[in-house]
Amino acid sequence: MTGRTLLALVALGAFHGLNPAMGWLLAVARGLQERRRAALLAALPPVAAGHLASVAMVAALVTATRSVTASTALTVTGGAVLVGFGLWRLLSQRHFRWAGMRLSAAQMAGWSFLMSSAHGAGLMLLPVLLADPQPAGGHAGHLAAAPAGALPGLVAAGVHTLVMLGVASTVALVVYEVLGVGVLRRAWFNVDRLWAGVLVAAGVVTLAAAI
């Protein structure tokens, strides 16, 4: 993993962590509902676990596939998927539907997994993973190499999620302790639209690199 790859993973982790829909706001709500900071803190690890599962799935799949197949086809496919998904996110009026708020840790992780997946959090890592130089090794091109090939993807997802958790925790605590939820009215920038734009841009960059 190069320094640039790492930097990109960290940046995307911060971007995901900042998004209120990815979990920090739910943690704040839990803290306020129960009137104790511990409830806020307890909500964050399950949120991160769900996010990790969602991102790792895509990342592992990409790096494993890449270790056994021609890179260009994968890149083109990945880029096309990104552009398509990003456009759908941009144009679709639908939003995530979920009614319950009294969630166990397992339900919270499940919620986070669904939320991250519906937003295409893992897909956003695609160009980063595809741009990373192919690891040197004699087994590339053999199907048997696939499980080992998934490893870089898992590492990338882990790094990304750690940063996401750090940023989400910081934002949650600052809002809970200092700013108050009133800040949402002014500062809740439409991340969804930006998010969709990032997905499309990432797809275009990936496609351009492949051609």
Added chain:
Amino acid sequence: MTRWTPDPSFYPSPREAATAPAEKLAYVAAFDRAAQRPDAIVVLDTDPESADYGRVVGWTDLPHTGDELHHFGWNACSSALCPTAPHPHVERRYLIVPGLRSSRIHVFDTRPDPRTPQLVKVIGAQELAEKSGYSRPHTVHCGPDGIYLSALGGVDGAEGPGGIAVLDHTTFAVRGAWEADRGPQFLAYDVWWHLTQDVLVTSEWGTPSMIEDGIVGELLLGRKYGHAIHFWDLAKRRHVQRVDLGDQYQMALELRPAHDPTRSYGFVGVVISVEDLSASVWLWHRDGAGADAPWTVTRVIDIPAEPADPADLPDLLKPFGAVPPLVTDIDLSVDDRFLYVSCWGTGELRQYDVSDPFHPVLVGSVRLGGIAARTAHPAAPDEPLAGGPQMVEISRDGRRVYVSNSLYGSWDDQFYPDGVGAWLAKLDVDPERGGLTPDVRFFPRGAEFRGLRVHQTRLQGGDASSDSYCFP
């Protein structure tokens, strides 16, 4: 189209909502009892600086006749900020307006011109019936995952069960019946919730045949109208508990849960006790500590009937020689401090300080209309008023209260047989000590409403009964 920043009328908490700017316009559901002319959404100017203050400044007819507009609500509200399914960049823009009699649901767009709502969609009774199995749509609430719409009746001639239909947030298409398991619930009326506690509450009025041609004396004395409230698991959509108020307490209608999401109580109004014609307000709360303790109710307000000369009474009430208060609407201020109670029979709006919800204190009262009293408004002291304070709506800052005077077409005719008229009054509130004063500059009535009767009022940007909050 979505916004870049949250709709400014969304507030994370009731405390912040109470700082909202004053409404400049109010929307009123108006209907033609004769069903000869279209019902309408009427727009009132509520800006005291305006030359048209207190007057009708907008009017949009419905496309059909005979809808009987009643309650209505917004497509989106502060619940859009709730953290599990946030969608804060939608606009509070569309009014969802059901026809209680026709079962048609209308969607009006208030954005192009707030004074002239434009009809953008009609969902026919057929679609509502086919997709949800319900008819007679009533209460509208903007929920985290869709628009919740209570309905009183069943379909294909079935009286019930009534229940809740869910509409899609953006297309307004009917998604289906909400209930996964309704348990013993059959009658329906109002719906609201404790959003952060996964609790939904419903109340009971009657089936279509029990109400549409007027109140039925035998059914009332037979204690057949609704007298229970139901608690549900909001996430699992399952019935959890039925709490019976006692069958003498007929018609448990309006549900007003605390706006503070950390509190677990609310108020429900009961129209009439068949034992002494009194009305009552009940508090629902957990029976014991813990988030899963069972629910129970405590009667916290009793309002007695008032003796009257039978000559002043409609046929229905002559044998009793008394006027029942008929509490048909209640409303809780956004700060959960004042509860307003409409006594449509005696013609009185009462204001209770419910800082201690178990012990309400009467702090304000205004008399207008009434079956026997016919109290005039100070702005027109020579005009005896029919009807009484009925639908009551409170501004978000709690300083202004609006009341309209029609209950329900056929019931108006029974209790006010010489004509219920049409009027809408605004009362100014002393937010510190309580107390109500009619605003003499604000009293649209009679001809201003072009022969239509007026029911629910909704305030621009939201009001005390339109929004729910996920943060304390």
